[in-house]
Every structure is written in C-alpha cells, then in structure tokens.
Amino acid sequence: MKKILFILWLAMALPALAQARVVTFSTQLSDYGGDGAYLALYLTDADGKYHRTLWVAGEKRKYYKHLRDWARGSGLSQAEYDGLTGASLSSGRTLKVTLELEDTLIDSGYQIRDDSEVEDKRDLSSDSMVTLTAEGSGKSVSGRGYVHSFVYDLK
Amino acid sequence: MLRKLHRLPGLVAALFLVVLATSGVVLSVVPALERSAAIIPATGEISIAELTERIVAHYPGAEQIESSLSGRVVVYYSRDGQPGADLVNPLTGAGIAPYQPSAWLQWVKNLHRSFLMDDAGRMLAGVLAVLMVMICLSGMSLLVRRMGGWKAILRPIAGSGSPRIHAELARLAVIGLLLSALTGSYMSALRFGLLPEGGNAEPSFPAQVSGGAPAPAGSLNALKKLDANELRELVFPYPGDPTDVYSLRTIHGSGFVDQSSGELLQYQPRSAGSQFQHWMIRLHTSEGLWYLGLLLGMAALTVPVLSFTGLRIWWQRRLSVVRPLESASIEVAEVVILVGSEGNSTWGFAGDLQSELNQAGKKVHCASMNDLAEHYPRASVLFVLTSTYGDGDAPSSANQFMTRLERFQKHDGLKFVVLGFGDQRFPKFCQFALNVDAALSSKGLQQMHPVTRINRSSTTQFREWGEVINEHMGVSLVLTHKPEPPVVSDFELVERVDYGAAVNAPTSILRFKPVHSDRKLWQRLSHRNRSLQNRQHLQDFEAGDLFGVAPPGDQTARLYSLASSASDGLLEICVRKKANGLCSGYLHSLKPGDRISGFIQKNPGFRPAGGATPIILIGAGAGIGPLAGFIRKNTKRNPMYLYWGGRNPQSDFLYEPELDRYLTDHRLTGLNTAFSQSAERAYVQDAIVADETELRQLIEKGAQVLVCGGREMANAVRQVFDAILKPLRIDVDELRAEGRYLEDVY
DSSP: OHHHHHHHHHHHHHHHHHTEEEEEEEEEEOOOOSSOEEEEEEEEOTTSOEEEEEEEEOSOGGGGGGSHHHHHHHTTOHHHHTTOEEOOBOTTOEEEEEEEEEGGGTTTTOEEEEEEEETTSOEEEEEEEEEOOSTTTTOOEEOSSSEEEEEEEEO | OHHHHHHHHHHHHHHHHHHHHHHHHHHHTHHHHHHHHOOOOOTTTOBHHHHHHHHHHHOTTEEEEEEOTTSOEEEEEEETTEEEEEEEOTTTOOEEEEOOOOHHHHHHHHHHHHTTSHHHHHHHHHHHHHHHHHHHHHHHHHHHHHHTSGGGTTSOOOOOHHHHHHHHHHHHHHHHHHHHHHHHHHHHHHHTTSSOOOOOOOOOOOSOOOOOOOOOGGGOHHHHTSBGGGEEEEEOOOTTOTTOEEEEEESSEEEEEETTTOOEEEEEEOOHHHHHHHHHHHHHHOTTOHHHHHHHHHHHHHHHHHHHHHHHHHHHHHHTOOOOOOOOOTTTOSEEEEEEOSSSHHHHHHHHHHHHHHHTTOOEEEEEGGGOOSOOTTOSEEEEEEEOBTTTBOOGGGTTHHHHHTTOOOOTTOEEEEEEEEOTTSSSTTHHHHHHHHHHHHTTOEEEEEEEEEETTOHHHHHHHHHHHHHHHTOOOOOOOOSSOOOOEEEEEEEEEEEOGGGTOOEEEEEEEEEOOHHHHHHHHHTHHHHHHHHHHHHHOOTTOEEEEOOTTOOOOEEEEBOSOGGGTSEEEEEEOOTTOHHHHHHHTOOTTOEEEEEEEOOTTSOOOSTTOOEEEEEEGGGHHHHHHHHHHOTTOOOEEEEEEESOTTTOOTTHHHHHHHHHTTSSSEEEEEETTSTTOOOHHHHHHHTHHHHHHHHHTTOEEEEEEOHHHHHHHHHHHHHHHGGGTOOHHHHHHTTOEEEEEO
16 A cells, blocks of 8 residues: 555656756865865855755854855755755865756756855855856856865756 | 772873873963964054954955954955955054964864864863863862871972872962863863853844945944954955845944944844853963963973873882782681781781781781671781871771771670881871771770881881780781892992091992893893882982992891982992991992992982972981982072081091082082081081071971981980970971971981
C-alpha cells in the first residue's frame, strides 16, 4: 500500500520537477589567511531587493548580522534560512551547494550575491555578484574580498 | 585528597597548559603594544560626527568605521570597486597605514584558543581552563595548609629546590592565573552554549525612515552628541539607498541613525548581562587594559616553571616510595605499627622497628594509619609513627585516622606509643603526633610511654627512643636507622689553605674536585634509581649542604658543611682539626692530589631566604664555611651582615682576603669580627650585643638569622638574641617558627 502511494506521489510531483533546474553554486575563497569565513548566498531581483536565501555558511547565529545586506533583506528570520545552513568556510576552500531553482528565476534579471565576513576583519556585502542567466552557466566571476571566484552550473 | 586534586589535573594538563600559557604570554603584550601606537583624543575633544566627517573627507568611499578599546581606529572603504582597510588618525581622519592584522598573532591566538584544531581544540582549551581553576584552588589550599593558615600566607617559605620554587612562584602568580582560568572557562562555556549569551537582542532595523536627502555625516545630530571615544562601530548606509540608515554601536549600546534627519532610531542601551559578559571577556583578553595584560602575562610566564617543578616534585616523591615489609595479619599480630607519612620517609623508620621486632620474635602488623582496624585481638602494643603536615594536620596516609579511631575497640592490655617526626624549625613541631597521642589517651588506651618527637629524622634520637622501648617491652631492639645508603663518589684535593696553627686551632679550607671513573658509571647504570638521585645531588648541591666523609677504617661518616655550590665546580669545606679527631685529622693530613671518598647530603633547612630579605650570618671558627659560601653566592647584592668570632686576627682569620673582596664588591654589606685571644678578648656574641640596635631594626624589617658553629656558641648567641628581641615582644623561638632563625650546629 505504501509503495503504491509513493509511486502515486512521484507521478504527481514529476510535472512540478520538470519546471525546475538543478543548479550547482561553487564559491572559492582566496587565501586571505584568517579564521573561517561566514558566507550568505542569496538571490535578489534586478533592483538588488532580497528575494530568497540559497545557503548560509557558518553556524553561530549571533554573527549573521555582519552579513549585512542579506541580514537586512531576510530580516534574519529563521524561516528564511531554515535547513540551508552549514559550517563556516576556511581560507582557500571551496563551497559547493546544489539546489533546484524554478525556471522562472533564470534569465529574469535575478542576481546571485555572496555576503561575507571573517572574525577580526571587515564585513563585505556583495563580495561576489552575478546575474542568473542560462548563458552565464559555467562562467566564473571574481569576488571583491574573501571570495576568489564564483561560478554556477545549470544542469 | 587535596594533593590528588592538585596532582592529577596537573599531570594530565602540564604540557597543554604550557602551550596555553606561552601563547597567552605573547598575546598579553598586544594590548600594551596597541595602546602605545594609538592616538587617543581627549574626552570631549571630538564627537563621532566630527570624526566621521574627517574620515569621510579622506575616504569618500568609507563603508565602516571601527574603533577598538585600545584606541585603534580603522576605516573600511571601497575605492574603484576594490575593498580596503586603513588605520586612521582619529584627530585628522587621515590614513596612517593599510590595516592588516598580523597573521602571526592570529596564529598565536588560534593556538591559544583551539590548539589550531577548530572546535575539538576549543573544547580541549575549555577543559584545560577548568582544570587550571581546579589546580589553582587546590594549590592555594595546599599552600595555606603548608604555611599554617591564611595569616601566615605571606611569610617566607621554608625548604629548597623544586618544592620551594613551586610554592614561591605559585604564591606570586595564583591570582592572575585564577583570573585567566576563570574567565577562559567562562568564554568556553559561552562558546559551547553551556551558559546563555549575556547580550540582549539586536535592535531591529527601523521600519520607517525619513527617506529625505542624505545629510553630511558631520551634521547628523545623534552623532554630534556622542564622544568619539565612545564609538565602537559605525556602518554607513548603502550609497544611493534612501531607505538605508547608519548602524551605530557605542560602548553603551547600539541603534541606527537616520541619514537625513540625523535622528537616533531603535536605540538599545546595553543590558546588565551584556555588560557582565563584556567585562568577563575583557578581563581575559585585557583589551584596552594594557596594565592588566602585562600582569596576566607575567603570571602566565610562571606556568612553564610551575609545570616543570610540579612534575619534578611528583617524580621525586614517586622515587622515594618505600614498600612496607611483609607483615603479620591483624588477627595474629602481637605488635601493631601504624605509619602516618607524607613523603614516605617515616616508612623507613617503621621498617627498622618492624624488622627489629621480628628478630625479637614478635608477630608484627605494619600498615598505614588510614588502615586502622576496628580491633587487634592479640595485640599488646600499638606503635604510631607519624609525621605532621603543615600546621598540625594529618599527613596523607593518616588523614582518615581520627574518623576511624571513633569506631576502634580497645581491649585490656593494649598499650600505645606515639613517635612523632618533624622539624623543630617549623611551627607546631610534631603537632599531629601530639593530637594522636591525646586522642588515643582519651579513647581510654593506656600510654606505654609519652609521645617522643624526632627532629629532622635524627637517627640518634630514634636509637635513644628504642632503648626506652626496650625497657618497657623487655626486648633488645637496636634501632640503627640508616636512611638510605649514600652513594659515594671520589674527590681529589686540589687546594688547601691553612690557618690558626699559632693559636692552637689548626683550621683548613679544603677544596676538592670530583673524580669521574668508569667504575662509577657502571655502578650508576646498575643502580639506576639511586644513581639518578645521586647524580642530582652531585649536580645540585649548594652552600649549606653537607659533605659526608668517613676516615679510613671507619664506617660512620662525619658531615661537614659545604662552603661552595655545584656551580663553583669545586667542593669546599672548612675543617678544624680536633685533638684526637679521627676524621678531622685524616682530612688535615691530605696533600693536594690525594683522593678521598665522600657523598653529598642535602640540607635544605639551612639556606638564606631569597629576595631582598636582609640576612644576618653568625658563626665562629670553622662555622664560617657555609656562611662564606652564602656571601659568595650573593651576586644580587642583597643586604648581608656577617658576625664571626675567631681567636687571633693574625692567625685564624679564615677567609680574610675573600671577605675583604666581598665587602668591596658589596656582596657583603657589613663585617663584624671578634677575637678571643687578641687585645679585645671578645666573642662573637659580644660583637652582636655591640650592634644591638641595628640588629633589632633589621629583625623588624624581616631579617633572617643563620647561625653556624659549635653548640656552645649557638647557645650564647640565642641568649643574646632573646635579649635583643625583648623590646619587640618576640623571642628566638618565634623567629624560628617563621623560618627566620636557622641553626647549623655541631
């Protein structure tokens, strides 16, 4: 019985999945030589207005306010980043996040931004920033501070 | 128990604590360095508005201003899309240098808080901080017990070597170490969520802003009202975003500032919890408190030495563990020997007593005092041999004794004898032995012989006590306690200086050098433990220690006070030839190049106190030896006065050329001599009486007296000192109890 229900659910869910794309976001940090960095990866609309959170690296919530633009946009409400957090990222390492994004977000002017912060160092809003387009897939962009390069791959 | 609480965490943590402390020392200097480099405006000199205006003038792309508690002001900015950070002069707003936190210091900081191992290391560091708190508290209690109470805590510490260094340093540093350890534990507990964060919730972003055209930072009202020294952080609004605001954090609270109206929005003062947390962290990091940083750093500097000496004490204690002989069971024992011991030396005496009693045909049960049984059905005599710990407390193997005694069942015909071991120079000589004696009496047991107190493991007193026991028990015990057969080394006479032949007191200063032979090396290897100790003795001896020599054909060694220290590379003794003296005659017959065998025995009870304590040295005749050694070592030029008596200045003025030299280079502050066979016909006590007032003042200042020489001289000196001390309402016994009147008498 359970099996049948599951297949039924799969069949209903498939059409929805068809309208989404799997995207891998890779953020490579530079060798800034300090403690682990906190990062917030999020989407904004073309005007820079916060749309939704993709990932937050770093587990201590009290430091989130330093990811300034993201913090302002998301209002630091837990519902915005629930289930989308992980460990902070050491100097020189790469963070890979794979998510499903609705097709409607692609080629519609939405931007992917990275806010970053490191203890005892400055905070950076929009350390990297790139518009989400089908054409931009696989094309690396450089960051301004702790982020060395950022790239997304549409599948 | 207390010692265990001190030792266990110490052993476990020693190495890690050294890392924590050493990195802590490095970090402790940072606040002072930052402070010395900082430019700090006077209070009221400039406001945050003015500071911001000046900085913006130099940095149009300023995004954030940060001001540390030590007065360092940093601006974060973007120029042509590239982020930058500069140190700025708060008075002018001009950049000083690019701000680049030292990677090395960051590394040290990470080593300090996490051993470079992230969360696992942080947890370890937190556990170590808690252990450190335990070590500090238990160590403090041990010291208080050892000194005989809180009131005596600042008195000079008796003893020598590792235990003394350990106690002296710990006493100096414990407050600082405890503060660092407590605050460190607190920070770790915060980090791992064991304690709630003291901070209040962040002020939420203002829902409504005026939205007008941005005004220049210098004109913003809220910023004008605040002094620049209060600023911790000011974050600028995003350029071109009229809905954005300045975020402001000061030492008193945080909030937002409208970029158009200059109004302070959503301001929240710091809560008490947040203040508390802030201060706990600050007391650990000393941020902005450079003087505290240096003090804590100095305290931390002692940790490597404390770890090393602590390990050494533990190791030496382990080496000296003696296992009791096989003993009869409780049920059949006719004689019971109970031992109370801290450093294990009392077990040696108990072993002698036991083996002698065994030889006399007695069934002997020997155990530690804590193993007191409820009943010894066949026993007729109960011996209690015990030392005393600190101010009359039980030594570790006897700390349960009094409790267990409550349940003890006596029977008729069971008598007891208590033998106490201690050191007369400490307060409450053998107090615990006296307490045990009283407790056994009040339990209704019959005392076979009053409590006897053995001073400094005196084998003579032990033998005499044995004779008394023989009479009581009708046995013939020969208690010849040999503490530990000394390991003998060879020495070659390299120099002798002769004095006093003309006044019938031939006295020589003899200098020997150690002779190393392969045979000795082999012996050392074959007796590892003992040779380890022996090697240490050879390396470690100091003036005031003893050199044991036996004349040919004689087993009993005579002890001579050493006038030299190991660092002199020579063994120096001063020996007067006694009429018919076997050993002194032998030593006087030696010519340079001759070899003798001997051993070194520590004598830690006869050492000048360290530090600036004035030292009064008193001696007569050959007793000058160790005193001259003390003066020679006084390279720190602490006040040292010598009173010495001889016979005739032309004949037996021992060490005259050296003493003149020491006076010239101030190793010796004052020299007073008295000669009994010269025109003045004076003895050393006469010289002391002549300086009565000065000596009394020195004693009042905390001076320590060391007397070395014959017994009669020592008695006479004690008498005149009692007279000198009378106006101060103290006497020699009281000084002695404080470790300020030491005697080495023969």
